[in-house]
Amino acid sequence: MNNSVYNESILVCVYYGPNSERLIKRGCAIANLMKAPLYILTIDPKPFDELDAEKLFYIEQWKEYAHAHATAQFVMKDNESRPVYKVIAEVARDNNITQIILGQTAHSRWEQITKGSIINSLVREIPFVDLHIVSVARYIRDEEGLYEKGIRAYLIKDGEKYKLSFNHEKQIDFEGIFFKEVDTDFDNGIFRFMKDAATLHVQVIDGIVTELTNVDIHAAMNLDDSVK
Structure with a gap:
């Protein structure tokens, strides 16, 4: 049941990388302000037991963030062959989501995976939801090539x-x-x-x-x- 005084529910879509922490903090801030439930979603085409150590580390962190927030819930959609926007839309409908937060980097990465505009697809699929595209710094010094993959x-x-x-x-x-x-x-x-x-x-x-x-x-x- 949605207990938000503003009748809002927030969904943060995260992809592997340091920027996910900032997106979740942004989602927590909005959820706290509106006294709204918060959902943290990640999607992977591979089944959970085939994910590498780096991905599992981020998933563990996201679960910790969810546990630390009284009204937050972590949602993992693994082994997904459907387009990303379809999965996001399904989660949004199931949880009465009114606002979705996407990082610019995750947004770009998911567009590479889906070979189409995830934003345009989401607008068509769930027009009743507000979309927030947050500009975030890229992977740790990735633009300058100074650090290898973690x-x-x-x-x-x-x-x-x-x-x-x-x-x-x-x-x-x-x-x-x-x-x-x-x-x-x-x-x-x-x-x-x-x-x-x-x-x-x-x-x-x-x-x-x-x-x-x-x-x-x-x-x-x-x-x-x-x-x-």
């Missing part, structure tokens, strides 16, 4: 520091995604992980994290992130 990794306490490992050992302290700088033979880059229900990005130098201090990704990389 891979599953772990931090293991080693004295006062943490050692980066790519093997799941018994004594791991944190599990996350490591984004390695390109053109280097050393494990330098950014390690992204969850700590106390918050997402942190810490600097890795030669496979070592000296302190769990959050790095301001956008400031450090001079990315345009004007949407708050």
Whole structure:
């Protein structure tokens, strides 16, 4: 039942990548303002048990965000052969959605998958829903090619520091995604992980994290992130 005082329901559509966190925060802000239920949706053509470690990491994070929000619910549509807009429209109808939030990057990516305009298709399919296209910074330094695709990794306490490992050992302290700088033979880059229900990005130098201090990704990389 929709208990929103404005009779609204919010749907955030997320695709794998760091920008999903900002989209969810935008959705939470709108949902809180309108006292509306929030749904977080992701869609994948592969079945869940065939998803790689990086995708599973993001899914785990999205579930955490949903659990942290009193009226939020995470929706996973895997093994989907239908066009993305059809799946979004179905979820929107089933949950009486009135507003949909899409990231510009996810929007572009889904258009590549569907080979058509997802926005035009959604407008035709569910004309009663307001669409919000949020401009977001792209994948971590993806435009400049300074970081490789993220891979599953772990931090293991080693004295006062943490050692980066790519093997799941018994004594791991944190599990996350490591984004390695390109053109280097050393494990330098950014390690992204969850700590106390918050997402942190810490600097890795030669496979070592000296302190769990959050790095301001956008400031450090001079990315345009004007949407708050």
